[in-house]
Amino acid sequence: MALNHAKVFKQPIKALLLDISGVLKDGDIPIQGSVEAVRTLQTMGFPFRLITNETLKPKSTIRNTLQMLGYKVNEQDMQCPVPFLKEILIRENLRPHLLLHPRMFAEFDGMDLSNPNCVVMGDAEEYFHYDSLNQVFRKLMDMQNPILFSLGINKYYLDDDGLSMDVGAYCKGIEYATGVKARIVGKPSKEYFLKAVDALGFKPEEVVMIGDDIEYDVGGAQECGLRGVLVKTGKFRQSDESHPKIKPDAIVDNLQQFVDMCIKVQDSKQQ
Amino acid sequence: MALNHAKVFKQPIKALLLDISGVLKDGDIPIQGSVEAVRTLQTMGFPFRLITNETLKPKSTIRNTLQMLGYKVNEQDMQCPVPFLKEILIRENLRPHLLLHPRMFAEFDGMDLSNPNCVVMGDAEEYFHYDSLNQVFRKLMDMQNPILFSLGINKYYLDDDGLSMDVGAYCKGIEYATGVKARIVGKPSKEYFLKAVDALGFKPEEVVMIGDDIEYDVGGAQECGLRGVLVKTGKFRQSDESHPKIKPDAIVDNLQQFVDMCIKVQDSKQQ
Numbered sequence: 183m184a185l186n187h188a189k190v191f192k193q194p195i196k197a198l199l200l201d202i203s204g205v206l207k208d209g210d211i212p213i214q215g216s217v218e219a220v221r222t223l224q225t226m227g228f229p230f231r232l233i234t235n236e237t238l239k240p241k242s243t244i245r246n247t248l249q250m251l252g253y254k255v256n257e258q259d260m261q262c263p264v265p266f267l268k269e270i271l272i273r274e275n276l277r278p279h280l281l282l283h284p285r286m287f288a289e290f291d292g293m294d295l296s297n298p299n300c301v302v303m304g305d306a307e308e309y310f311h312y313d314s315l316n317q318v319f320r321k322l323m324d325m326q327n328p329i330l331f332s333l334g335i336n337k338y339y340l341d342d343d344g345l346s347m348d349v350g351a352y353c354k355g356i357e358y359a360t361g362v363k364a365r366i367v368g369k370p371s372k373e374y375f376l377k378a379v380d381a382l383g384f385k386p387e388e389v390v391m392i393g394d395d396i397e398y399d400v401g402g403a404q405e406c407g408l409r410g411v412l413v414k415t416g417k418f419r420q421s422d423e424s425h426p427k428i429k430p431d432a433i434v435d436n437l438q439q440f441v442d443m444c445i446k447v448q449d450s451k452q453q
Numbered sequence: 454m455a456l457n458h459a460k461v462f463k464q465p466i467k468a469l470l471l472d473i474s475g476v477l478k479d480g481d482i483p484i485q486g487s488v489e490a491v492r493t494l495q496t497m498g499f500p501f502r503l504i505t506n507e508t509l510k511p512k513s514t515i516r517n518t519l520q521m522l523g524y525k526v527n528e529q530d531m532q533c534p535v536p537f538l539k540e541i542l543i544r545e546n547l548r549p550h551l552l553l554h555p556r557m558f559a560e561f562d563g564m565d566l567s568n569p570n571c572v573v574m575g576d577a578e579e580y581f582h583y584d585s586l587n588q589v590f591r592k593l594m595d596m597q598n599p600i601l602f603s604l605g606i607n608k609y610y611l612d613d614d615g616l617s618m619d620v621g622a623y624c625k626g627i628e629y630a631t632g633v634k635a636r637i638v639g640k641p642s643k644e645y646f647l648k649a650v651d652a653l654g655f656k657p658e659e660v661v662m663i664g665d666d667i668e669y670d671v672g673g674a675q676e677c678g679l680r681g682v683l684v685k686t687g688k689f690r691q692s693d694e695s696h697p698k699i700k701p702d703a704i705v706d707n708l709q710q711f712v713d714m715c716i717k718v719q720d721s722k723q724q
Contacts, residue, residue, distance in 0.1 A: 311582040337630045355626035
């Protein structure tokens with residue numbers, strides 16, 4: 183790729199949004215070059231923020247994992263769906279029924295979970311089963327004004343043993359059975375992307391999102407006026423390169439390659 | 454309802470298609486008046502055929518249950534999805550991976566299930582779980598030309614303890630995650646309705662379908678040129694009466710009421 187001609191470099195890049203799973207790490211394994219790439223950004227003082235749809239683990243656990251893998255990041259650098267959701271629940275006086283991995287329940291300590299008036303679904307792995315899904319279905323069918331939140335709407339993610347279905351698949355099934363359209367908390371919701379952009383202190387057109395999900399990282403960011411870069415790590419599949427609708431502003435082997443390109447472009451402009 | 458003015462009676466009715474669950478029985482309990490109604494049809498020599506999306510039990514078991522409840526019907530009177538599917542699999546040289554209730558596996562005895570080149574989903578109750586769904590997802594993602602069959606696409610059915618999600622919800626999730634559109638075997642597929650109409654020896658416009666599923670019994674039949682009658686038994690919900698798109702040709706309390714109306718209309722025309 184001729185660097186200066188790559189679509190993504192046509193405007194200056196002032197800050198980055200980085201997906202975590204598939205960009206920084208796969209499960210508990212760092213992606214080659216990504217620890218160094220993040221260190222480079224930090225050394226250069228280049229603003230970035232981690233933005234994830236991860237709901238299998240609390241934010242503090244994700245931070246611990248990242249630190250263990252060598253990333254010098256803290257919770258202020260990260261945006262996760264659950265804290266964002268909790269703000270909405272409080273603002274709208276909602277009492278959720280939770281279909282989440284049980285290790286997430288403690289995040290809701292102190293919230294009123296009695297007599298639920300909404301349902302929250304996040305990735306739940308083996309806790310997605312006939313009884314838990316049927317319970318969600320029945321609760322929504324019984325509500326006068328059913329409200330369903332989905333923490334992301336991703337189709338699948340890269341698990342230790344291959345691709346695995348994500349919350350989006352289960353949520354679409356519930357939507358179909360109940361006729362209730364889910365409110366998405368996480369990428370690709372505009373609210374969620376713009377909160378991260380605001381936290382960086384830039385405008386959407388100054389920021390580039392880097393992720394392994396062609397639809398919800400790349401396409402979602404583009405819908406919000408950001409540029410979207412697809413990495414060929416994580417759950418990337420060859421067919422993503424010829425997606426019928428979404429054309430990434432760049433496709434790179436991995437985060438490190440993109441960060442190296444940024445530096446070269448910047449250097450060439452300074453010469 | 455003024456009988457002669459009901460939309461359904463504007464053309465002569467020459468034969469009936471009857472749904473089983475929600476019209477003849479709920480679980481293992483006969484619906485009030487339905488045993489008598491079927492007996493009336495048989496006494497009058499009025500042609501009818503039972504058409505179901507039931508895939509939790511083999512055809513022979515459904516027949517046994519119906520006979521035990523007092524229905525004098527046999528397998529030739531019934532159309533079920535699995536035998537219909539098996540004809541397709543044989544015709545198209547397909548080797549299915551099955552996501553079905555294990556009690557259905559014997560129905561596939563003698564078929565080649567090795568190295569599957571398609572997936573079949575039917576209602577599986579508690580056998581819908583993270584592993585079985587993920588397995589289906591992965592098999593489809595790995596196939597060069599993925600083929601997915603769904604035995605019906607119903608949203609929910611009336612279970613012993615309330616409404617329960619049906620295969621349609623799980624199938625829609627799989628469709629979303631994989632991007633593969635399911636081929637439906639069962640109502641509301643045109644092929645399936647027309648096979649039942651053919652077996653009766655009439656034209657679609659001469660036949661009335663009676664069911665408790667506003668979309669797939671009533672709407673599905675109407676799409677095929679039959680008339681569709683909704684019963685207020687089984688999974689019927691008040692909101693079905695004001696469905697935004699589907700207007701049944703009649704809405705009746707139960708099968709017996711409809712059969713009685715048929716007789717009265719016929720009598721009044723003979724006078």
